[in-house]
Amino acid sequence: MDFTYYPNRIALLDGSGQAIAEITFPDLDGNTVDINHTFVDESLRGQGMAGKLMEAAVDQIQSQGKKAVPTCSYAVKWFEKHPEYNKLVK
Template structure:
């Protein structure tokens, strides 16, 4: 699975370039992002794609030395279930 990364998005596209899954995290300030949106196309639901997006995001946060404030309901629940990543939260 090849996710593409941009400054404030990690996404998965099909061969035609159509968006299949994404997580967005715009900056709140220079060191903090707001995890504000998680999307997985219905055709991929139930396959753990949202969790894989979160894993990619936590890697990205650590690499860029950023903290996060999750406002997306999925991200909030994911961090509650994965307290080992609480050091990434502001």
């Protein structure tokens, strides 16, 4: 999967540069981000794309030494299903 990485955003872009899947996690402060949005285009649903975005975001957040506050409903449920990442949640 060729995600495009931005500060506080990871996206999968189509051929015209439009995001067809993305996750955003803006800074709340210098040590904490808010996982506040996930989006997956209908054409990609049912393929585990949102989970792949979450894994990429978690990797990026961990590598920066930050904690996360999940406010997006998908992120909240994802963390409930993946307790191995509880140490990342603030």
